[in-house]
Amino acid sequence: MTIRVAIAGARGRMGSTAAAAITEAPDMEFVGALDYKYDGWYINEGTLIEKAHGVRVYTSLAELYQAHQPDVLLDLTDPEAVFPNAQKAIALGIRPVIGTSGLTLEEINQLQLLCEQKGIACILAPNFSIGAVLMMKFAAQAAHYLGDVEIIEMHHDRKLDAPSGTAVKTADMISSVRTPHLQGHPDEQVNAYGARGADVQGMKIHSVRLPGLLAHQQVLLGGEGELLSIRHDSFDRKSFMPGVLLSIRESVRHQDFVNGLEQLI
Structure with a gap:
């Protein structure tokens, strides 16, 4: 079976990297791009062109579905766009795979309910990196024994x-x-103000935003006379692609809402 994939946010850096990975995957086909502009244009090897050559851009998910019947919508847009995109996708029977963070708990609960009603999967992955998911799982294991925790996350300034x-x-x-x-x-x-970071049940989260960074996180767990540091670094967006492809493949095997790539590993 060839999985037909549409991408929302295909013009972005993450989206263009994902488009290339999907195109190279033997069991997938990149069939359409969802955008808020450039309707009727085409994406050809990462370049936006007006000539009818490559993968067409649509501003309407309904029109994209009518033309190509995608199995999956990979959404790599922003928090404002991702929720309505996912709602429309589920209504059309398209499985959303969401790599955009920033959804509220209420929005996540609504998507979960829609998936249950429609009987299709939605995969929400705050991070597609396999290494980052392992870092999170290891940190949770360590916190059984070292309960004083601070998280330092570092990302690019965009x-x-x-x-x-x-x-x-x-x-x-x-x-x-x-x-x-x-x-x-x-x-x-x-x-x-803010010197001690955000507070989550007494834990502290510190956010760093600087040019030159991509995606990095360090979890510090302190105990009497010791410190455990668990760190993950992504230096290239290609590091996210194995997780993207895994999520797409798993989305057609599930019929429920999956919150976090750690549920699939």
Whole structure:
């Protein structure tokens, strides 16, 4: 079976890398691009052209579906676009695979309900990197024994949301095994707002945004007389492609909502 894949956000850096990976995969076909502009244009080897050569761009998911009947919509857009895109996809019977972070808990719950009603899968992956998923799982295992945790996530300066979806997911996974408690001195004085980072049940998350970075995260777990550091670094967007392809393949095998690539590994 050849999996027919449409991409929302195919003109972006992550989207163009994913388009190339899907095109090279023997069991997949890149059939259409969903965008908010350039309707009727074409994407040919990562370049946007007006000539009818390559994969067509659509501004309407309904029209894209009518023309190509994609099995999967890979969404690599932004938090404002991804939720309505996923709603429309599920209504049409297209399985969303979402690589955009920033969805609210209410939106995630709504998508889960829509998947249950429609009987199709939706995969939400805050991070497609296999190494990053393993880092999160290892951190959750370690937190059984070392419950004082701080997370430092570092991304490029064009990233919109803070903290990152990966950091939030890491904190959620750790929270499932960690007893909530405050860390640091009980009378701690914070003299500059935000100096201690975001608070998640007493854990701290620190977000760094700088040019030259791509996607990096370090989880620090402290104990009496010791420190465990678990770190993952993505230096190239190609590091996300094995997870992208895995998620697409798994989406056609599932009939439910999957929150996190760790559920598939």
